[in-house]
Amino acid sequence: MTAPRILVVLDGAAEPIWPWPSTLEAAQMPALDALCDRGAVARVATTPPGLPPGSEVGIPTLLGARLASAPGRGPIEAAAADVTVPEGAGVWRVDVHHHDGRRAVTAEAMLVARDLAAALPDHDVRHLKGHRFLAVGAERPEVEVVASLVVVVWDDGEALAPVLDRRTVVVAAPGAAAGCGRLLGAQVVTPAGATGDVGSDLWAKTRAALAALRDGADAVVLHVGGADEAAHHRDKVGKRAMLEAADADVIRPLARAAADVGGAIAVTSDHATCVETGRHHADPVPAVLAAPAVAPAGAVRLHERLAERSAVWDGPFALLGALR
Known part of the structure; x- marks a missing residue:
């Protein structure tokens, strides 16, 4: 052995x-x-x-x-969270940052969670932890700012x-x-x-x-x-x-x-x-x-x-x- x-x-x-x-x-x-x-x-x-x-x-x-x-970070986060991605859909990691590059903390991310979901009506958006979100949908999310925070969508990979x-x-x-x-x-x-x-x-x-x-x-x-x-x-x-x-x-x-x-x-x-x-x-x-x-x-x-x-x-x- x-x-x-x-x-x-x-x-x-x-x-x-x-x-x-x-x-x-x-x-x-x-x-x-x-x-x-x-x-x-x-x-x-x-x-x-x-x-x-x-x-x-x-x-x-x-x-x-x-x-x-x-x-691609989206599939990795989906696997970690046991999120099933429907056939034909994609999954993306979405982050929220301050304009100086600092990551948003959990409280800040939760405050903008509804705004982010509203900006992506064709996606299933869920908060993971801290500054991290996951978006599942047919197309890559297109959003740059939500409330006072910058939105960063990770690339496919x-x-x-x-x-x-x-x-x-x-x-x-x-x-x-x-x-x-x-x-x-x-x-x-x-x-x-x-x-x-x-x-x-x-x-x-x-x-x-x-x-x-x-x-x-x-x-x-x-x-x-x-x-x-x-x-x-x-x-x-x-x-x-x-x-x-x-x-x-x-x-x-x-x-x-x-x-x-x-x-x-x-x-x-x-x-x-x-x-x-x-x-x-x-x-x-x-x-x-x-x-x-x-x-x-x-x-x-x-x-x-x-x-x-x-x-x-x-x-x-x-x-x-x-x-x-």
Whole structure:
């Protein structure tokens, strides 16, 4: 029987290198430091050349998909939310932003929800969370502004084809990770309390991951979205707090579980999100792999400055497949 493999994806945890410390560099993450001490630290190219950085690209790439173009975000969100798209219809992710690029918060999005639905009478419009909506209809939504907010309709894109099976379990809140996992063929578990934001119940995700391992899963992917959400709101304190919480509530118990059964664990990001600007970046992101067959190598901590000269594991880099 193959030893289990665990992948922890800290969404948007990485950042560009500035003269001052990044959030990963400043955060106190002793469990992650311990993994670096006994594992191999390098960088992962989660964004193939020419593609935009984002979870819809980075997560499939980490899981082994070979992307020629960016996947459509609408089908991913529909899969995550268990929304059935009627035959002949399309589905689009629709975001509401402030004019300066900041994402609307949930309260603001809810205030304009009726206005957005009224502007798209031929679509079934539903609020997902935060600034995100989903629109299902025959034609691409055409709307630019609602109330005082800018409306952004995501482009169509590549369809994700299955590369996994149900022996891989993805533990995630409703959103990109859950949708990508489902479209790629994995089993998806969304525990109660998992929101994908800074208030997400990380212990609930860890319990679900441990349960999947006990039930015989070959691989478990646990996605933590709160650091990315904090970075988009340019909240340095919130991003650091989320990373430190993930270290205590996710990485520590899962690293112990992997070590107890001779399994492998990897921790990385799906892309970088700059907490100064709130924008995604396509630079390779730091990653650590720890397993009985992996010799310690590379940086002693997992952050951008120390990993800058480390080897780059090119995509599609299937962290899970590499440890079979």
